[in-house]
Amino acid sequence: MADGMARELSLRTLREDDLPTMFEIQLDNTAQHLAAFIDNTARDRDAYIEKRRKFLADEAIIMKVVEVDGEVVGSVGTYPIEGDYQVTYWIRKDCWGQGIATAALAALLKEVTVRPLYGQVAEDNVGSVRVLERNGFALVGNEESFAPGRQATITELIFKLSD
Template identity: 70%
Template sequence: MADDPARKVSLRTLREDDLPTLFEIQLDARAQHLAAFTDATAGDRDAYLAKFRRILADTAIVSRVVEVDGLVVGSAAVFPIEGDTEVTYWIQRDWWGRGVASAALAALLAEVPARPLQARVAEDNLGSLRVLERNGFVRVGSEDSFAPARDATITELILELPG
């Protein structure tokens, strides 16, 4: 289909001037519920901006903006955590179900050759689970963890993209 938004997805380096837009995108209550593991900065603009300024300064983190035809629709990143390397992404809800997250993750994986990569997803976040599986991630485990956005302990699936 010629007007398929996934064909027009691009990544670029995240800049500080992108942060206000990304803050607004992540305020979506449904998205926060599905992501489950947002922290206290999710509702506090100043704290969010400070947190992401620290992320931007960390050269070990690959932070990208996701665009569709030049419009900022989300972010994607690869970051080290507790001896592993994980991927994360956040796409504006208006763009869900249109292949944007899958295309953005594929572009990020092409850019970052490090393997294995891990990802975590709330067990009931079926859309994000499909995005990861479409990009070659396989389930390797699960754990029950406290999810601040839900104020509850939930099952989080652990996936890996093998090396």
């Protein structure tokens, strides 16, 4: 990690009892703005937890909790959409800039061998772009998409990991 201290990052399978913590982590306004493609469950705890319970029951969705020194700091995973597999990650804002998202995605990529994998991010989400690039994803396109978290159409960058 960038802070120079030896810290232990680990992934474990997301459990239902993690969902309240995951809700709190994603509740940050700045993070939601950068993520851009959040839905109406992002501010409704009960709806958020109910939706994620369905994810837990779906064998095609892989969700991992990211822990640093035993403390939950976010999540990372993959999910199918229109026949392709996407990556997703969300790290607590106070942990940004420490290489945690990059290391968490790298750890996930060792476990998940499906290729190709895709990552899509808002064009102005520079940190997320770096996470994908540092893990070998290449920019393959962009599209204009409506971002519910911003209530606007924005440019979304599309990244692909082939091998």
